């Protein structure tokens with residue numbers, strides 16, 4: 001189910017659960033001898049095998065995931081290489097998701113060791129998300145595996161909750177961090193751009209060149225400025241993420257699909273023609289969505305004019321759709337809301 005909405009949420013009710021050193025801990029879970037030792041899980045344990053997950057003890061020795069096994073052993077000669085067991089991790093994953101679903105149905109696994117739990121609509125059942133987070137941590141330990149620890153971030157949207165779960169792994173936090181409108185600025189203040197999940201070195205460089213040097217500056221930069229820096233709608237999403245709007249809860253990650261047509265300046269004057277054009281585009285997309293078994297959760301529109309000017313809009317929808325008629329209805333609703341808005345939120 002899609003949970004994105006353009007409405008800013010202020011209450012921190014989205015949980016992001018991230019298992020600690022998941023593959024390494026799964027191995028330490030089933031093999032008692034590995035506990036307390038520096039463990040490196042590898043897809044292949046030959047000398048050029050790559051370490052994909054490290055136990056806490058191995059991390060403390062300075063090893064990093066992605067190292068070649070021979071390099072890792074030079075740094076940490078007592079490293080215990082273990083060949084990965086994907087079926088084992090999937091089993092634990094299933095059990096963990098089972099525990100999470102006992103609290104709420106809005107659970108979206110994001111990867112084998114991460115999941116989002118959206119308690120937005122569970123205010124009466126779970127008034128305090130921190131209590132839920134503590135119980136989840138305890139339940140996983142007592143019912144799935146006593147060595148399977150996790151970090152939980154709680155925030156008004158999934159992106160900030162993920163940020164919280166990452167920061168929460170380090171002291172002074174103890175695997176639980178709430179990010180809300182009261183503390184967000186103080187949490188962002190010491191961070192560098194690259195500390196934000198999803199901002200790589202290229203993006204950080206582009207932001208710096210655009211005059212944005214920190215996540216805090218990014219949060220207060222207007223959406224259109226970020227959009228200009230990112231040269232895409234993604235810039236707006238960054239503005240949303242840092243300002244409590246949901247953009248990240250989706251069941252599957254897939255690339256968007258697009259359809260486009262060129263029209264003349266005269267034809268553009270006719271509303272009937274535009275409607276017809278939208279319908280054609282929606283039908284094209286419907287065919288492709290059905291073929292690929294995709295559902296649409298977000299719609300973006302760009303009009304590019306001959307003189308290089310452009311006009312963009314993007315919005316997320318609450319119920320995923322796969323058919324042209326529903327898509328068209330969403331687009332009409334959006335057009336109505338833009339007509340009635342006193343200051344169009346567009347450029």
Ligand SMILES: [Mg+2]
Pocket residue numbers: 018019020021022113
């Ligand atoms: Mg993890």
